[in-house]
Each structure stands twice: as structure tokens, then as C-alpha cells.
Amino acid sequence: MRHEIIREIALAVTAAGGAENIIRALVEATSRGMGAKGCSLHTLHDDGRQLLPRFSCGINESRLREGQILADESLRRVLKGAPLFVWDAAGDPRVTHKEALQREGIISIVFLPFGEPKQVRGIMCLFFAEAMSFDREDLQFLESIAELSGSILQSAETRERLESDADQARRDLARIRDERRHFLSFLSMVTHDLKSPLVAVEGYLKLLLRKSADCLDERMVKGIHRSIERMDGMMELISDLLELSRLEGGQVITELKSISWEEVLGAAVEMAHELASLESITVSTEIHRPLPEVFASDIRLQQLILNLVSNSVRHTARGGRIIIRARREDDAVMVSVEDNGSGVAPEHLLHVFREFYKGDPESSEGTGLGLSISKRIVDMHHGDIRLESPVPETGEGTRVSFSIPVGVTCLLEERWMLEGDSAVRFGVAAGRTGTVVDTQEVDHG
Amino acid sequence: MLADDDPDIIEVVSIILEDEGYEIVTASDGAEALEKIRSEDPSLVILDLLMPNVDGFAVFNALHDPAYERWSQIPVIVLTSVREEVSKRRYELETGKGMGYAAYLEKPADPDLLVETVASLLL
Numbered sequence: 001m002r003h004e005i006i007r008e009i010a011l012a013v014t015a016a017g018g019a020e021n022i023i024r025a026l027v028e029a030t031s032r033g034m035g036a037k038g039c040s041l042h043t044l045h046d047d048g049r050q051l052l053p054r055f056s057c058g059i060n061e062s063r064l065r066e067g068q069i070l071a072d073e074s075l076r077r078v079l080k081g082a083p084l085f086v087w088d089a090a091g092d093p094r095v096t097h098k099e100a101l102q103r104e105g106i107i108s109i110v111f112l113p114f115g116e117p118k119q120v121r122g123i124m125c126l127f128f129a130e131a132m133s134f135d136r137e138d139l140q141f142l143e144s145i146a147e148l149s150g151s152i153l154q155s156a157e158t159r160e161r162l163e164s165d166a167d168q169a170r171r172d173l174a175r176i177r178d179e180r181r182h183f184l185s186f187l188s189m190v191t192h193d194l195k196s197p198l199v200a201v202e203g204y205l206k207l208l209l210r211k212s213a214d215c216l217d218e219r220m221v222k223g224i225h226r227s228i229e230r231m232d233g234m235m236e237l238i239s240d241l242l243e244l245s246r247l248e249g250g251q252v253i254t255e256l257k258s259i260s261w262e263e264v265l266g267a268a269v270e271m272a273h274e275l276a277s278l279e280s281i282t283v284s285t286e287i288h289r290p291l292p293e294v295f296a297s298d299i300r301l302q303q304l305i306l307n308l309v310s311n312s313v314r315h316t317a318r319g320g321r322i323i324i325r326a327r328r329e330d331d332a333v334m335v336s337v338e339d340n341g342s343g344v345a346p347e348h349l350l351h352v353f354r355e356f357y358k359g360d361p362e363s364s365e366g367t368g369l370g371l372s373i374s375k376r377i378v379d380m381h382h383g384d385i386r387l388e389s390p391v392p393e394t395g396e397g398t399r400v401s402f403s404i405p406v407g408v409t410c411l412l413e414e415r416w417m418l419e420g421d422s423a424v425r426f427g428v429a430a431g432r433t434g435t436v437v438d439t440q441e442v443d444h445g
Numbered sequence: 446m447l448a449d450d451d452p453d454i455i456e457v458v459s460i461i462l463e464d465e466g467y468e469i470v471t472a473s474d475g476a477e478a479l480e481k482i483r484s485e486d487p488s489l490v491i492l493d494l495l496m497p498n499v500d501g502f503a504v505f506n507a508l509h510d511p512a513y514e515r516w517s518q519i520p521v522i523v524l525t526s527v528r529e530e531v532s533k534r535r536y537e538l539e540t541g542k543g544m545g546y547a548a549y550l551e552k553p554a555d556p557d558l559l560v561e562t563v564a565s566l567l568l
Contacts, residue, residue: 192495195526195552200453202553207457210556211464235553299530 006148009033019156024055026149027124030112031057034142036126037106040065041114043122044079051075051122059127061100069097069125070111079120083142084111085134108132112142115150124149184246191242198231205231233367240369244355247376259298261291261333265326267298268305272324275309280318281339283309288327292406296381301404304377307370308337308400314366315398316341329403332383336401343398344389352387371400378402446470446487448478448504449524450496454552458491458524461556462563475499479507482516489566492546494525494532501525502536505544520547520566524554 009029016025023041031039038058042051056065068075070084074094078084086092086109089101095109108128115121124146134142205224213221269285276283305324312322316339326335344352351357353375356368371387378385385402447462449455450473459469470485472478476499482490494501501523507513508521525532529549536544548562 192526196451199526199552200451200457203454203457206553206556207460210461232553 006145009145009148010152013152013156019153019160022156023153026152027055028057030124030145030149031126034110034126035128036110037129038104038127040125040127041122042068042125043114044120051079054122059104061097061104063097063100064104064106064127067097069095069101069109070123071096074111075123078111078113078123081113081117081120083113083139083146085109085132085139086111087131087133105129110134110142112146114146115153116147117143119150119154121150121153187242187245191238194238195235198235202228202231237367237369240367240373243373244369244376247373247380256295256297258293258295259301260293261326262287262289264298264301265291265305265324265335268302268309269324271302271306272309272322275306276313276322279313279316279320281313281316281320281322283322283324286323286325286327291326291328291333294333294381294404294406296404297377300377300380304374304402305335305337307374311366311370311400312337312339312341312398315339315343328406332403332405334401334403336399338391338397338399340391340394340397343396344387349387349389353385374400374402378404381405446472446478446481446485446489447491448472448475448481448496448501449491449493450474451493454493454524458559461559465560465564467563467567475501475504475507478504479513482508482513482519486516487519489547489563490519490521491524491563492521494523494527502532502539505536505546506540509542522546522548522550522562522566524550524552524559526552 009026012025012029013022016022027039027041036058038056040056040059041054043054044050045052051068053066059065063069070078071094074084084094086095087107089095089106089109090098095101101109104127106127107130110126110128110132112124112126113120113122114124205228209221209224216224265285265287269283272283309322309324316322320340323338324335325338326333328334348357353371355372357371358366358368375385381404383402383404385400387398387400389398390396391399447455447458447469448471449458452473455471455473459471462469470481470487472481474496478490478492479499481487492501492504505521508517508519523532523544523546528551532549533544536542547566550559550562
């Protein structure tokens with residue numbers, strides 16, 4: 001019988017949502033189940049000293065609803081976890097506000113600690129309009145109800161707190177995403193505006209060369225050529241900076257899809273041939289097929305390989321060679337670009353992935369951002385990248401190797417974070433099909 | 446016809462092409478470009494993509510419109526600082542269609558390449 005009452009209570013509270021409603025359901029169900037005239041709940045304030053009225057039903061007298069009707073000593077005992085039963089309120093010295101009780105027609109009162117024995121959260125009062133008698137077992141039953149109430153309330157409050165934390169996190173992330181969007185569009189605008197004047201000036205210089213080269217002496221022509229080269233370098237730097245910021249800003253999320261390694265390598269090798277042939281450097285490949293499909297950004301992986309090839313071309317003498325290798329290694333695909341060029345001096349080895357680091361700071365070639373961009377691309381795919389110079393097997397040149405895990409669902413976490421719970425499920429469901437969550441697109445000005 | 450919001454680009458490209466004997470009509474944004482395509486009926490369009498008001502992407506979209514059916518086959522050379530794959534992706538995402546240009550030149554373009562490209566399209 002008593003267990004059934006508890007079950008009733010459990011059903012009532014699970015139907016109620018939110019800690020406040022659960023408290024009401026708990027107190028009302030207990031009151032009803034005990035046949036009480038009315039009830040009230042006072043809970044301890046956060047400081048643990050003040051007892052504040054939280055809720056009441058079936059009682060008109062405001063003193064009974066809001067005031068404390070127990071002398072301090074008895075109150076403390078209940079708060080320590082001992083239920084108190086007063087069968088004759090009118091004659092009991094522990095009870096205060098006797099007139100109010102009389103007007104309300106209250107004869108017996110049960111004071112129940114609300115909450116688990118070790119952590120009493122307040123006092124539940126059940127008011128009876130008749131003289132009640134409770135035996136030891138009754139009181140034990142009431143205690144177990146109080147305990148149950150406490151743990152239900154506790155979990156409801158925890159859930160509420162988590163939900164509000166999650167809401168806050170979602171709001172924060174939405175704001176961050178907005179800011180990121182603004183930042184990226186700001187960047188592309190700035191990039192476009194920075195490049196436009198250079199494009200115009202370079203246009204005039206090229207025009208000058210085309211139309212008037214005959215009238216200029218050799219040194220002037222050379223100077224104009226240098227000007228064009230310097231401006232190209234500046235434009236490259238602006239593009240690289242934009243690139244870095246976009247990688248940093250998570251722009252690449254839009255580019256993830258299921259891609260074939262073989263296609264990525266095919267396209268990259270073709271472009272590598274073009275790049276290298278300008279310097280009479282040969283490109284050979286050692287690709288161990290078959291290579292698996294991965295969830296990744298094909299554009300970025302191609303860019304990564306080309307970055308490495310273009311570094312090699314820059315540091316390899318005419319007639320040199322570049323080898324691009326790829327093979328599957330356990331759960332990853334390992335790709336390397338090796339050259340027989342001038343290599344990296346030992347003192348530079350530790351710094352090559354740092355932004356703006358150039359082996360020769362005076363060199364006007366390259367922006368010093370290529371390898372840090374490469375490293376970021378590898379990072380976003382949860383891979384590893386390393387550079388060896390000289391190549392151990394040949395004793396010359398440089399080899400940069402990177403590995404990208406096969407089963408990687410790169411940056412999915414960020415999509416989950418950005419999109420909240422629904423995207424957690426969405427991300428899992430989407431798996432490696434590469435559905436685009438965020439279609440934000442920014443011009444590469 | 447040459448559409449670009451940068452007057453210096455207009456100047457440079459005009460000098461290069463006028464030297465080759467072409468007659469140039471210019472527009473400083475997409476709206477003017479569409480107007481001039483109707484009124485001047487050019488045999489070729491050189492189009493910048495990032496322009497104020499109506500941009501180059503919108504010009505492409507308009508050329509697919511029945512109102513411009515007469516000019517739907519007009520060769521377009523894109524001349525822009527936006528990288529080709531980025532433009533393509535953006536246009537596809539926004540319209541679900543391909544851009545269908547005759548040539549794509551990234552700024553700063555080499556004058557010889559520009560002349561060569563124009564000549565090959567106006568044979």
C-alpha cells in the first residue's frame with residue numbers, strides 16, 4: 001500500500017517538468033496520499049540559515065503559509081533529518097502561531113525533513129483537521145518519502161542547471177559563429193581592397209613594359225620587372241594571410257566530404273609536374289594503390305601537397321628531382337614529398353612550421369607561411385606532419401611526410417559544438433557522407 | 446564590353462585592347478554592364494566578379510534569364526582576383542548552376558595572355 005503511494009508520487013513528479021513544478025507535485029501528492037487538509041513547504045536559502053516559504057496548498061492563514069510554526073530548537077532537529085509529529089497542536093509547546101492554527105481548524109501537524117538525510121533542503125508541513133496518530137512505521141514511511149523527494153528534486157535541479165548551461169553554451173557558440181562569419185567576410189573584403197591597388201599598379205607597369213620597353217634603358221626595364229615581382233610577392237603574402245586566418249577560423253568546415261585519395265593525388269601530381277617543369281625539375285611518383293576514401297577536404301589536401309612541392313621546387317636546383325610517395329599505413333594514409341635540393345640547415349629545423357619563418361630572412365621568395373598553412377591543414381584532419389633534412393636514406397635534400405587517419409571525421413566535433421544537440425545526432429547520422437552543415441562561403445578576394 | 450569597378454583596371458585593359466584595334470565599351474558595375482549588353486550588343490564581355498551593387502555573379506545569372514536570351518551565348522572572359530575554384534563553388538552553391546564562362550583570368554593578368562584570349566574568342 002505504502003509502496004503504491006510512493007509509486008503514485010513518482011508518476012506525478014515524472015509527469016511534471018521543471019524543478020518548481022516537481023516540488024509542487026511532490027508536496028501535493030504526499031499531502032493527498034496522507035489525507036491532510038493542507039500542506040506547505042519551506043526551503044533553506046542558499047546560505048543554509050534562512051528558511052523561506054516556497055509553496056503551500058489548502059491553507060488560508062498567511063502566517064501558516066509563510067511563517068514558521070515551530071520553535072527554533074525543534075526546527076533545528078527536523079532540519080537535521082528527524083521527522084516530528086504533533087498530534088495536538090493547540091497544547092504542544094513546540095508549536096507557535098496557535099491562534100492561526102485554531103482559526104484554520106488544524107489539530108495535528110507532521111513536520112518532515114525535505115531532502116536526503118545528509119542534505120536536508122527544507123521542511124514539509126502536513127496539516128490535519130483531525131487528531132491523527134502515527135506509529136513508528138508510519139514515520140519511517142514518511143521519512144522515506146522525504147528522502148525520495150529530496151533525490152528527485154536534486155536530479156531535477158541538476159538537469160535544469162545542465163540545461164541552462166547548455167543553453168548558455170549554445171548562445172555563446174552562436175555568437176562565436178556570428179563573429180567568425182563577420183570576421184571572415186571582413187577579411188575577404190580587406191584582402192580584396194589590399195590587393196586591388198596592387199593589381200592596378202601592376203597593370204600599368206606591365207602596360208609600360210609592353211608599350212615602352214624600347215624607350216627605356218636596361219636597368220629601368222629590370223627595375224620595372226623587380227617592381228612587378230615585389231608586388232606579386234606582396235599579393236601572395238596577402239593571400240597566405242587570408243588563408244591562414246580562414247584555416248584558423250574554421251572556414252574549411254564547409255569543404256569536408258567523402259573524397260578519393262587517388263583523385264586528390266592525381267590532381268596534385270599533375271599540378272606538381274607543371275610547377276616543376278618550369279625549373280626543369282623531374283617529378284616521379286611511388287603510389288601504392290589502392291588508397292582508401294576519406295572524409296576530408298580535397299581542395300585543402302591538394303593545396304597541402306602543392307605547398308610542399310612548391311617549397312621543394314624553390315629549394316632545388318634546375319635538373320633536380322622530386323618524389324611524391326603515398327601508401328596506406330595501418331589506419332592512415334602516409335604521403336611524402338622528397339627532393340634532392342639544398343635542404344634545411346639544422347638550426348632551422350625546429351622552427352620550420354612557425355609562421356613567417358624563413359631559412360633565409362633576406363630571401364624575397366615565399367612568404368614564410370607555406371609550412372604553417374600546411375601544418376594547419378594536417379591538424380584539421382587530425383594528422384601528423386614532419387620534416388626531415390637531410391633525407392636519411394640519401395643524405396641530401398628534404399622530405400616532408402604527413403599522415404591522415406583513414407577513419408577521420410575531421411572537425412565533426414566543431415560542427416557538433418556549433419549546432420548543439422541536434423547536430424550531434426546529425427553529425428553521427430551524416431557520418432562520412434559529408435553533408436554540409438555550414439554553407440557560409442567567403443570570397444577569396 | 447569591359448565591366449570593372451576599378452577605373453585603373455578599365456584604363457589598363459582598354460589601352461591594351463584598343464592598341465589591338467578593338468572597340469571598347471565600359472561599365473563600372475553589373476547593372477551598367479547588363480544595360481550596355483542590351484544597348485551596345487558587344488561581341489565579347491570581360492567581367493570582374495566583385496563589384497558594388499550588382500556583382501559579376503549576378504550578371505552571369507541574368508544572362509541565363511529568358512530576358513537576355515539573345516545574349517545567352519555571348520562569350521564571357523572573367524577577369525578577377527577571386528580564385529577560379531572559389532568562384533565556381535560559390536556560384537554553384539548560390540544558383541545550383543555552372544558559370545559557363547569562355548575563359549577565366551586571375552588578376553593581375555598578363556597583357557599578352559589577355560590579348561591572346563580575346564583574339565581566340567573573336568576569331
